[in-house]
Amino acid sequence: MVSSLVSLISKKIIKPSILTPPTKKSHKLSFVDQVMHMSIPMAFFYPKIGNYEPTHVPQILENSLSKLLSFYYPYAGRLNKDDANYVDCNDMGVELSHVHVHCPMSHILRQPYTNSDHVVFPVEQPYAHMNEGNLATTQVGDGCTTSNFFNDWGILTRDINATLSPHFVGESIYPQSTDSSAVTTFKSKESTYLGKKFVFPVEKLNALKAKIALARGVNDSGSFKPSSLFQVANMRHRLNPPLSYDTCGNILSGYFVETNNEKDVNCSKMVGEMKKGKLNLHPKESALVKSIKKGKTPFYSNDEVDNYFCSSLIEFPLYKVDFGWGRPIRVGMGAGPFDKFFILLDNQSGDGVEVIVMLDEQNMAIFERDLELLEFASPITNL
Template sequence: MESKVEILSKEMVKPSSPTPTHLRDFKISLLDEMVPPTYVPIILFYCAGTDGAQDFEVISNKLKFSLSKILNLYYPFCGRLKATSSSSVDCNDEGVLYIESKIPTNLSDTLKLSQSQIKELLLPFDPYDVPSTMDNYDRSMVNMAVQLSEFRCGGIALGVCLAHKLADAAATASFLNSWAEATRDIDNGGNGSIVEPPRMDASLIFPPRGIELAINELMVVGGSGGGAHDEKLVTKCFLFNATNLSSLKARFGDFNATGVEAITALIWRSAIQAAKAATAGGGESKTTLKPSLVCHAVDIRNRMVPSLPKTLFGNLCLYSFTDLVESDGIYGSEELDDLVEIVRNGIKEAIANYSGLLQGDGSLDELVEFFKEARSMFADNFVTCYGFTSWTRFGFYEVDFGWGKPSKVRHISHPLKNVVYLMPTRTGDEIEAWISMTEHEMVQFQRNPELLQYASLEF
């Protein structure tokens, strides 16, 4: 099925009030510096005929009006990263790119398309390769962009790209829910004043250092048979439905594994087995396989001691690393129990270490050095790292602008080797695992009988 987007309009939405002078130079934090200069992409789908459904033009006008209001609180989105400083945003109120479009297919048919096709149709630009797809808008000039699309069936999609230097997934969800709250308030005669303001002082907790590590791009270059840039990557979605997820968690007995821990252990083990099978099929010695570890992106707002405010704006996400596991040791069914414990311990140890930094037990310089060492290890290709990011608890399915909650939420995965995004479904008791790996390893991975006992291949 081929679809082509029809662009109806493009404009810049600016904040309804000028940003005060004392807020115009916004400092990003050390943790913001450590993420790559890409965007956080999210697409919210709303079916036609939901409660409060309205005309597309009316919907769009409400969204633009409330966006203008809410940008007074989220003023860095309307600014521009300074060319002379990677740690500062010039909050100059130049605005947010806003696009209206029509899609000549039904919403249900569009959801069956590949990630790359959906990205081209429903996002304002490629969030990972912006300069080649942004027309007359330079990447350094846009911190946020929106595309509102209407399907032939009357459903709509809201595609949003937020500068990753300014927001992680939790901050993105918080912003979208605040924007939705401000939009609903319009029907009640308000102006968005009920929205709780975000905290904008993360740089006081994690002062910037003027560095850019971008560790999450390097941590996945290691592999079992060459660099990620030399091999064709594929991304597929595996669904863990409620029944199967419950069975998988029960597999670990009194350990009481969470859904994320259980899925991580199973995917890790299945991926190692796939790498082994793919390597053996290529006629190479199994000893060429590197030891592996799992890296989890962990939201630290409510995990730190003391805890951080849930409204703290920016990237409050750090990485937990498990112990190394030798590939040749993963062959018996009992090892799955070992892996889930290794995953939990890695997260617990990371949080304990990071909490020590805030309590004065360590130096932020030590944190920087730790990540520099990790970056060097991954760059030298000594290990295979499987990177996991979970978006299961951020509330994307609660984003209600006044015409109902999303029927579907899609994230467009960064095309990086051995990266896994865990996404919830609308029911809240299922998890989608979007997995990217080399084509020849995916062939083996998707056949794994233990994996297929608990997950079904969706896309």
């Protein structure tokens, strides 16, 4: 990011418009909250549409965010100083900055994906504040919660009197652990990796699905190292009774797909194993929880095994977040201290898939030139 492109106009702490009642002043973290200290910055790019003047937008967003925090009350709190397993819902508020970007948005979107999206993040390293205790930047909520937060903010911006119904489940799904040896906090590495976005248009996506269904051959990778893929899954609809999508928290699990032989490096076989892993997900016996308690992490690579991490936001309507000036023309995420990490989300039209891939420089140079990838996907470098 070129910092000279951005200048700060104002910075404010936005507090909830309604104080949190005494019965909700303490929010107990779940086991997944305890161990997953990960945060992925998000950016929404909008065209100038309608009668909104840029000078009016900050006040509009401040008012709606204040109302929003009355519903998402833990995010206006802080981690307890004496016991970080709790959130003090003390209405301290969140920081909201108003900045000026000294170039047209069309110029930003013509730049390579990584460079353009990082312009709008508050610091050059968008993960710098993720461990400072502010719940707006420290994750106490999964992709579903994040999507709901932004969509609900848009709803209140369009209608400040709208009624919302988010509810936080705390540790009721995955009980908090008091065993310090089991609660090993996994944080992202300090290194910065490249992040690039690729889009699979619907016609190419259908062709890829057909090819995988017919494929039986083995890919020749040129080199092989045992690998493990961890796929995150939303568990709301798998619980009994199922939870509604306005339930907030890290209500997720996941499963591992491992390859120990080069003959297993086969798209058709991998897809089959992923489907099997998804079908076998148990609502309560979380693979994520069990693996972490055993000291196994799906988040880092080591010298012996390549560990890959995948999360899908496809079912969450990020491209429908509307603050009153239309839907975004791009949804971006910060490329940060994650290696072998990729995120799937819907594209703008809703019929294709966008993939954000995070790799180190050497692996990215190989990946983005892969002929089989480029047969179905195109890198996003401009609009």
